[in-house]
Amino acid sequence: MTAHLKMDKPDTRNRLDHTAQGLIGAGMDRPDGKAKVTGTAAYAFEDQPEGMAHGVLVRANVAKGRLNDIDRDSVLRLPGVLAAMCGPRFLRNPAQGGANEAPVQGSEGIAYLGQPVALVVAETFEQARHAAHMLTLQIDAQEGQTDPDIAGYESPDAKQAQQGDLDRAMKDAATAIDVTYTTPSHNSAAMEPHAAIAEWDQDMLTLRGSYQMLKYNRNELADALGIDPKCVRILAPYVGGGFGSKLGIAPEAVAAALAAHELNRPVGVALTRQQVFEGTMRRSESRQRVRLAADASGKLQGIGHDAYISNLTDEVFSEPVTQATPFIYAGENRVIGHHIARVNRTCAGSVRAPGESIGVTVLENAMDELAHQTGIDPVELRLMNIPDKNPTSGLPFSSHTLAEALTTGRDRFGWDQRNPQPGSTRKGDWLIGMGMASAVRVNILSEARVRVTLMPDGTARVQTDMTDIGTGTYAILTQICAEMLGLPETDVSVSLGDTDHPPGPGSGGSWGASSVGTAAFLACEKIRRELAKKVDADEADLTLKDGMVSYANRQVRLADMIDEEIEIEGHVEPGDTSDDVTQSTYGAHFAEVAVNAVTGETRVQRMLGVFAAGRILNHKTARSQCLGGMTFGLGMALTEELMHDPRDGHIVNRDLAEYHLPVNLDVPQLDVVLLDERDAYANPLQSKGIGELGICGAAAAITNAIFNATGVRVRDYPATLDKVLAGL
Amino acid sequence: MQTKLTINGNEHDLEHDTRTTLLDALRNHLGLSGTKKGCDHGQCGACTILINGRRINACLTLACMHDGDEITTIEGIGTPDNLSPMQAAFVQHDGFQCGYCTPGQICSATAMLEEARMGWPSHVTDDVTSAPDLTDTEISERMSGNLCRCSAYPNIVDAIRQVSEKTT
Numbered sequence: 001m002t003a004h005l006k007m008d009k010p011d012t013r014n015r016l017d018h019t020a021q022g023l024i025g026a027g028m029d030r031p032d033g034k035a036k037v038t039g040t041a042a043y044a045f046e047d048q049p050e051g052m053a054h055g056v057l058v059r060a061n062v063a064k065g066r067l068n069d070i071d072r073d074s075v076l077r078l079p080g081v082l083a084a085m086c087g088p089r090f091l092r093n094p095a096q097g098g099a100n101e102a103p104v105q106g107s108e109g110i111a112y113l114g115q116p117v118a119l120v121v122a123e124t125f126e127q128a129r130h131a132a133h134m135l136t137l138q139i140d141a142q143e144g145q146t147d148p149d150i151a152g153y154e155s156p157d158a159k160q161a162q163q164g165d166l167d168r169a170m171k172d173a174a175t176a177i178d179v180t181y182t183t184p185s186h187n188s189a190a191m192e193p194h195a196a197i198a199e200w201d202q203d204m205l206t207l208r209g210s211y212q213m214l215k216y217n218r219n220e221l222a223d224a225l226g227i228d229p230k231c232v233r234i235l236a237p238y239v240g241g242g243f244g245s246k247l248g249i250a251p252e253a254v255a256a257a258l259a260a261h262e263l264n265r266p267v268g269v270a271l272t273r274q275q276v277f278e279g280t281m282r283r284s285e286s287r288q289r290v291r292l293a294a295d296a297s298g299k300l301q302g303i304g305h306d307a308y309i310s311n312l313t314d315e316v317f318s319e320p321v322t323q324a325t326p327f328i329y330a331g332e333n334r335v336i337g338h339h340i341a342r343v344n345r346t347c348a349g350s351v352r353a354p355g356e357s358i359g360v361t362v363l364e365n366a367m368d369e370l371a372h373q374t375g376i377d378p379v380e381l382r383l384m385n386i387p388d389k390n391p392t393s394g395l396p397f398s399s400h401t402l403a404e405a406l407t408t409g410r411d412r413f414g415w416d417q418r419n420p421q422p423g424s425t426r427k428g429d430w431l432i433g434m435g436m437a438s439a440v441r442v443n444i445l446s447e448a449r450v451r452v453t454l455m456p457d458g459t460a461r462v463q464t465d466m467t468d469i470g471t472g473t474y475a476i477l478t479q480i481c482a483e484m485l486g487l488p489e490t491d492v493s494v495s496l497g498d499t500d501h502p503p504g505p506g507s508g509g510s511w512g513a514s515s516v517g518t519a520a521f522l523a524c525e526k527i528r529r530e531l532a533k534k535v536d537a538d539e540a541d542l543t544l545k546d547g548m549v550s551y552a553n554r555q556v557r558l559a560d561m562i563d564e565e566i567e568i569e570g571h572v573e574p575g576d577t578s579d580d581v582t583q584s585t586y587g588a589h590f591a592e593v594a595v596n597a598v599t600g601e602t603r604v605q606r607m608l609g610v611f612a613a614g615r616i617l618n619h620k621t622a623r624s625q626c627l628g629g630m631t632f633g634l635g636m637a638l639t640e641e642l643m644h645d646p647r648d649g650h651i652v653n654r655d656l657a658e659y660h661l662p663v664n665l666d667v668p669q670l671d672v673v674l675l676d677e678r679d680a681y682a683n684p685l686q687s688k689g690i691g692e693l694g695i696c697g698a699a700a701a702i703t704n705a706i707f708n709a710t711g712v713r714v715r716d717y718p719a720t721l722d723k724v725l726a727g728l
Numbered sequence: 729m730q731t732k733l734t735i736n737g738n739e740h741d742l743e744h745d746t747r748t749t750l751l752d753a754l755r756n757h758l759g760l761s762g763t764k765k766g767c768d769h770g771q772c773g774a775c776t777i778l779i780n781g782r783r784i785n786a787c788l789t790l791a792c793m794h795d796g797d798e799i800t801t802i803e804g805i806g807t808p809d810n811l812s813p814m815q816a817a818f819v820q821h822d823g824f825q826c827g828y829c830t831p832g833q834i835c836s837a838t839a840m841l842e843e844a845r846m847g848w849p850s851h852v853t854d855d856v857t858s859a860p861d862l863t864d865t866e867i868s869e870r871m872s873g874n875l876c877r878c879s880a881y882p883n884i885v886d887a888i889r890q891v892s893e894k895t896t
Contacts, residue, residue: 029819029820029822030819030822032827033818033819033822033824034808034811034815034819035808035827036824036827036830037802037806037811037815037816037818037819037824037827037830037831037834038762038802038803038805038806038807038808038811038815038831039760039761039762039763039764039801039802039803039830039831040762040803040807040808041827042761043761043764043828045755045761045765046755046761047761048756048759048761054756124745124748124756125752125756126745126747126748126752127745130747188877189877190826190828190877191764191766191772191774191826191828191829191875191876191877191878192764192766192826192828193765193766193767238826238827239826240764240826240827240828241825241826241828241877241878242826243877270765272768273766273767273768273769273771273772469826470824470825470826470827470878471825472825620822621822621825623822624822624825624878624880624883625825627879627880627881627882627883628825628877628878628879628880630879631879631881632879655767655769655771656766656767656769656771656772656875657769657771661875661877662879662881663872663873663875663881664867664868664869664871664872664874664876664881664884664885665852665865665868665869665872666872667868667879667881667882668882669864669882669885670882
């Protein structure tokens with residue numbers, strides 16, 4: 001049986017406020033926690049089948065060219081080497097999120113330096129690694145184009161938008177801001193490098209891998225191999241972080257499958273950290289011009305946001321920098337520009353909150369510049385420019401919490417202690433400053449299916465191919481099902497990351513918990529109806545708690561009510577509520593920094609994020625997602641920058657010693673506040689995505705604080721000490 | 729070549745390549761995959777284990793160098809049914825999300841508390857001659873060799889502080 005919902009109408013029942021188990025929202029420990037802290041959770045490369053051979057990928061060492069062949073004989077005579085391969089099915093780069101088909105294939109065409117073009121397989125990892133170093137590639141190098149500004153930009157019509165007359169508004173403005181910022185390429189740098197183990201049984205391929213969206217990955221892999229998706233099973237019960245880098249099937253999966261097929265034995269391929277940097281996805285660098293036209297009171301009359309980004313040829317993904325600009329602030333005159341250059345650099349794709357992460361950040365820097373120019377308090381400036389409906393589409397908002405986030409944060413952070421005069425607070429060698437920024441991220445519901453089975457012993461089993469990449473899927477599915485069925489959390493077992501299970505939405509775009517959670521909710525609701533039928537009661541009149549069922553002054557054990565499994569597949573699809581209203585999550589960031597007056601070094605001393613994302617399903621895991629997003633923002637503000645060699649576009653700092661993630665000492669005890677909200681338009685849970693909101697605008701709060709501390713406005717991210725020092 | 733490794737109290741006679749790192753010996757040869765490979769270059773700390781009680785990056789040392797050493801991996805720290813206090817504190821404080829850096833964090837934290845107990849100073853210790861007071865800043869500094877991209881750092885500090893306070 002199935003329980004289906006197309007989300008066409010808001011659900012105002014507040015259903016989860018009327019159940020009895022008391023688990024929703026609670027900070028329940030992750031059910032997968034014990035496995036993770038004891039090292040018993042098996043990630044992609046950790047369930048190695050007997051007889052597995054090791055494959056190591058070999059990279060192209062030119063930015064553009066043609067691979068004519070590989071010198072197999074140079075390595076096949078080395079000890080332990082089993083095969084050296086390249087070919088038309090190799091992937092040029094990973095598939096983009098939700099592609100559902102193979103990306104550009106073929107090792108012959110080289111499009112960027114670092115492209116994996118060959119695989120060497122040997123009995124052991126050491127033998128394969130050595131042979132991979134020894135393999136000679138026969139390459140004809142061609143002239144590539146690695147500089148976006150020299151390559152030039154395309155401006156697709158569909159991505160340009162204009163309303164009113166921004167030029168006029170800028171001329172008439174009491175205060176006009178026209179600034180250009182740049183952000184560098186970024187890498188997701190998930191802690192688990194991409195890996196895959198492929199094993200064939202006749203025509204059936206089983207692949208253990210580290211991927212975020214299995215229902216698409218299965219089709220992508222099948223398409224890449226030219227086989228029926230029914231012949232592919234992907235397993236990813238634990239994924240060591242993703243942040244967008246594992247949305248699509250990637251070169252190691254296809255190479256492992258091809259090699260395993262050729263050798264008729266299991267083959268595992270794990271990327272090195274350097275290969276992760278070069279051969280997976282980068283967030284595109286950006287140049288952003290922001291124009292703001294304000295009247296004498298500070299009200300915005302116009303906003304312009306032009307983004308210049310890049311990607312490989314034949315890639316549909318184009319960093320949606322301006323995604324929030326159409327609706328975050330009021331203003332009748334608006335121009336959105338989007339310009340993309342085609343370059344021979346590592347593929348650009350989704351990195352945590354594609355679009356808003358850098359787009360909201362720069363917009364919020366520009367708002368800070370406007371606040372400074374007008375002398376209006378930065379929080380007040382934002383409050384006075386919150387629109388009452390979507391200023392571009394005219395649609396109503398499903399809910400709007402930006403004002404509450406701003407005022408809650410202002411009071412909690414002690415914003416009134418900030419001296420608006422830059423460079424006015426000094427403690428010893430340290431200049432102290434405060435900054436803030438709004439956070440905004442679109443909210444999305446994605447089609448999802450989950451199978452929930454109530455067992456005759458009164459326990460429940462939950463199955464979907466959905467992944468938990470650290471996001472807390474195991475926890476929230478346990479909570480939703482235990483809540484709806486009135487079971488202690490230990491009586492619900494959740495099985496994830498297996499394409500034999502019903503297809504979930506995949507982990508991406510912050511839609512995971514709400515989408516897969518809704519499908520589970522629907523299944524449980526139907527199970528409750530089936531139970532109600534058995535006792536001739538209304539579903540709403542049943543109280544389910546701790547394995548007991550109460551109705552009409554009677555109480556029975558749930559296990560005594562059922563003599564066979566009740567199995568329901570919940571299925572949710574987005575509907576009219578995705579089109580009839582503007583759905584978004586909101587928040588506010590506040591940061592206090594100390595900038596060393598001698599060295600220009602910035603230390604973040606305090607940081608607060610106030611966020612609203614509908615009903616919070618688990619306060620502990622939701623807070624952790626916010627900590628993660630804010631820290632990504634801290635890295636973006638101060639240290640993270642992929643450097644492309646101007647000669648051949650290659651990533652110079654392709655490891656964790658040179659690409660600087662924030663470390664423990666860089667991150668103070670961050671403060672997170674989650675506002676209580678219900679968004680009935682989002683889904684029956686009334687929850688919204690929280691995984692990416694924390695990064696949106698976070699870096700701006702820090703760089704705005706640097707300006708307040710020093711009077712130095714760094715418009716070229718990251719705000720490293722050399723750039724700050726130059727202005728001191 | 730052959731090396732006798734003592735891991736979590738069990739002896740293993742390992743026949744291996746001279747190039748095999750201790751990390752790959754654990755993961756690829758001995759089935760002890762709780763120790764993680766995040767970078768293979770000593771830059772991330774995911775492979776942190778204890779050798780004779782001291783923390784070390786298992787990717788930066790060769791298996792053949794550890795004949796006779798007492799090696800402790802995450803599997804020797806505790807099990808799902810019998811968590812160590814540090815492991816239990818990580819679960820309670822959500823000191824992880826994806827969990828991939830976690831075994832390294834926990835091995836590192838376990839040894840770090842011992843280092844502090846022995847009076848070892850750190851980069852942020854003001855007075856290197858006195859016993860270090862394990863402030864949040866001290867904990868953070870001493871744990872900065874273990875990267876966490878999910879950025880559970882504040883929760884990791886909470887977990888370690890709790891264990892530190894209970895045991896001192």
